[in-house]
Amino acid sequence: MNRQLLKKLALASYTNGKLDERKVNLIVKYLKRSEFKYYLRALKNLESTKTVYIQTANELGTEEKKSIKSLYGSKNLVFTKDRSLIAGIRIIDNDMIYENNLKNNLKNLVNAINK
Amino acid sequence: MQDSEEIIKKLEKKLSAFSVGPEQANIGVVEKNTDGVIVANGLSKAMMGEQVVFENGARGIVLNLDEDYVSIILLDKADDIQAGHIVKTTGLLSGIKASEELLGRVINPLGFPLDQGNSIKNGKLMPLERIAAGVVEREPVNTPVKTGIKAIDTMIPIGRGQRELIIGDRGIGKTAIAVDTIINQRVENKQKKFKPVYCIYVAIGQKQSTIAQVIDKFKQYQAMDYTVVVSASASDPATLLYLAPYAGVAIAEYFMEKGQDVLIVYDDLTKHAWAYRQISLVLRRPAGREAYPGDIFYLHSRLLERAVKMNKANGGGSITALPIIETQANDLSAYIPTNLISITDGQIFFQSDLFNSGFRPAIDAGNSVSRVGGAAQTSAIKSVAGKMRLELAQYNNLAAFAQFGSELDESTSKQLERGKKTVEILKQPQYQPLPESLEFISIWALTNGFFDNIELDKVSYLEERLHDFMKRNYPKILDELSSGSKPSEEITKKIEKAVSEFKKTI
Numbered sequence: 001m002n003r004q005l006l007k008k009l010a011l012a013s014y015t016n017g018k019l020d021e022r023k024v025n026l027i028v029k030y031l032k033r034s035e036f037k038y039y040l041r042a043l044k045n046l047e048s049t050k051t052v053y054i055q056t057a058n059e060l061g062t063e064e065k066k067s068i069k070s071l072y073g074s075k076n077l078v079f080t081k082d083r084s085l086i087a088g089i090r091i092i093d094n095d096m097i098y099e100n101n102l103k104n105n106l107k108n109l110v111n112a113i114n115k
Numbered sequence: 116m117q118d119s120e121e122i123i124k125k126l127e128k129k130l131s132a133f134s135v136g137p138e139q140a141n142i143g144v145v146e147k148n149t150d151g152v153i154v155a156n157g158l159s160k161a162m163m164g165e166q167v168v169f170e171n172g173a174r175g176i177v178l179n180l181d182e183d184y185v186s187i188i189l190l191d192k193a194d195d196i197q198a199g200h201i202v203k204t205t206g207l208l209s210g211i212k213a214s215e216e217l218l219g220r221v222i223n224p225l226g227f228p229l230d231q232g233n234s235i236k237n238g239k240l241m242p243l244e245r246i247a248a249g250v251v252e253r254e255p256v257n258t259p260v261k262t263g264i265k266a267i268d269t270m271i272p273i274g275r276g277q278r279e280l281i282i283g284d285r286g287i288g289k290t291a292i293a294v295d296t297i298i299n300q301r302v303e304n305k306q307k308k309f310k311p312v313y314c315i316y317v318a319i320g321q322k323q324s325t326i327a328q329v330i331d332k333f334k335q336y337q338a339m340d341y342t343v344v345v346s347a348s349a350s351d352p353a354t355l356l357y358l359a360p361y362a363g364v365a366i367a368e369y370f371m372e373k374g375q376d377v378l379i380v381y382d383d384l385t386k387h388a389w390a391y392r393q394i395s396l397v398l399r400r401p402a403g404r405e406a407y408p409g410d411i412f413y414l415h416s417r418l419l420e421r422a423v424k425m426n427k428a429n430g431g432g433s434i435t436a437l438p439i440i441e442t443q444a445n446d447l448s449a450y451i452p453t454n455l456i457s458i459t460d461g462q463i464f465f466q467s468d469l470f471n472s473g474f475r476p477a478i479d480a481g482n483s484v485s486r487v488g489g490a491a492q493t494s495a496i497k498s499v500a501g502k503m504r505l506e507l508a509q510y511n512n513l514a515a516f517a518q519f520g521s522e523l524d525e526s527t528s529k530q531l532e533r534g535k536k537t538v539e540i541l542k543q544p545q546y547q548p549l550p551e552s553l554e555f556i557s558i559w560a561l562t563n564g565f566f567d568n569i570e571l572d573k574v575s576y577l578e579e580r581l582h583d584f585m586k587r588n589y590p591k592i593l594d595e596l597s598s599g600s601k602p603s604e605e606i607t608k609k610i611e612k613a614v615s616e617f618k619k620t621i
Contacts, residue, residue, distance in 0.1 A: 045156075045183070092142075095157030097203075100137035112133040113126065115236075 010042035051076045053092040057085040145200040150397040153187040170201045188354045211362045213369035214238030221344040224362035241365040247420040254426035259491040263299030263548020266478045266541045269500035274491025276424025276433040282440045283465025293380040298336045299548035314342040315379040317363035320386030323348045356390035364421045371432035383439035388451045405450045416458050461485040493599035499558040510534020536566045539574040552596035584617045
């Protein structure tokens with residue numbers, strides 16, 4: 001099976017935007033080992049495009065979470081607390097990373113002085 | 116000691132340029148690390164040739180963009196990069212900081228000093244990869260680069276903005292020619308007849324000891340004042356070897372843009388091709404002839420196309436390139452040599468047979484050409500060189516016949532004799548480049564039969580004494596000759612008188 005087809009299969013494993021366990025089990029049965037590996041990678045890639053990780057120094061309130069959710073529409077949001085950011089937020093959306101936190105600013109400050 | 120106020124001022128200055136705010140970056144995850152090539156997932160916004168940074172601080176350059184992943188070659192030695200590490204784009208294409216500060220320095224292709232001097236912080240960022248100047252901005256080659264080597268200045272003249280290939284087997288004086296040319300620029304720059312020439316010596320894949328020797332010679336002959344050495348030695352990663360000539364030409368372009376003349380030596384491009392072959396093979400690009408990748412021609416043509424003579428409207432600067440290529444057993448028809456011969460504006464071919472028979476520099480006049488340099492030759496040298504070249508060619512033809520030992524008529528044996536003397540005069544020791552006026556005197560004396568009645572083994576000794584004699588007794592003639600214009604009849608008569616006077620002293 002070629003890669004294009006495996007990618008299509010990965011896309012077809014979703015029902016209403018959610019990964020369907022029944023479909024995946026059915027597909028996996030018929031795949032060879034190498035095909036399975038590629039299928040898994042394609043699924044992983046798809047998952048990462050559908051999930052956004054939001055790290056904050058402090059727990060967010062429901063209002064704030066709502067306003068962030070409205071930005072990302074249908075994507076799954078994962079909120080985590082990361083005290084090491086000191087203050088502010090970091091958003092990881094697939095392979096883009098948005099930083100607006102004190103930790104990153106301090107790091108940039110150190111770089112600017114060392115230059 | 117700096118006082119505290121000064122330190123605070125410096126800090127304030129640095130901080131004034133710093134702004135705090137949200138930041139975005141494109142990231143990827145390392146999947147595998149094989150042979151210095153990193154394959155990373157993500158990095159969907161990476162550009163070809165963009166610099167990326169790994170989480171341990173190591174840097175790399177994106178060299179392949181595939182559907183799901185990108186291939187990155189490492190600029191630093193970093194064996195500790197593992198699967199799962201994060202890699203970030205920087206938005207920067209590779210470049211090097213160039214300024215006058217670089218003169219006299221030895222740096223690596225990334226701009227780090229290798230000579231224990233201060234780090235290079237200031238300067239204009241010059242891109243390593245750039246499209247060469249177009250047709251409209253250029254003008255024909257019209258000014259000579261004096262090598263100070265009689266055989267080259269007379270028969271294979273090099274002009275500013277030319278690309279002249281130096282080609283031959285290993286260890287027969289290719290680097291020596293390039294080093295002599297750089298050393299000779301000190302004298303030429305002092306004369307102020309033309310604009311000064313800045314020199315850049317790019318060492319690619321050489322032994323560190325060899326590079327150290329060359330730098331030592333530059334220092335000994337005070338050539339470092341106007342020279343930059345870019346070094347990527349045999350122990351550096353192939354990536355640095357690949358980037359070295361581009362770093363060299365980027366620095367050259369900095370000076371050229373200011374209207375200066377630059378001479379750049381790539382020593383040597385064979386090893387550059389090897390480094391690029393290695394990179395291409397580990398990147399799994401399809402291999403072609405001799406396992407070189409398909410774009411090996413473009414690799415060198417885009418580099419040498421950046422040698423240029425700009426017209427006055429565009430500053431009038433120039434970059435003269437002297438690429439060096441090493442052949443195996445005098446084979447000019449191998450892949451890389453033929454590529455380079457077709458790219459350059461001529462070649463200086465070194466023969467190991469000539470070298471072994473004591474003819475040094477071992478330049479094979481028959482196989483060497485300069486396609487544009489003739490226009491740059493000064494009329495003084497031109498007036499004597501044509502005759503000499505013809506005589507040498509006739510001699511080479513006759514010498515083959517004369518080997519059979521048959522009896523020769525008078526004119527033929529005269530020609531043979533003159534030819535032998537010509538060969539003898541063209542010999543020149545290393546690190547002794549000659550000014551144009553003395554080159555002229557030597558060739559003039561030869562073509563006018565001054566050396567005809569002199570034994571062969573005394574020729575070079577007498578030539579040296581003639582130079583001393585002229586310098587001591589007739590400095591005015593030498594001054595007039597170094598102006599470069601064709602000597603008038605009056606001066607020719609003066610030279611004739613001087614030389615015959617010298618002849619009496621023998």
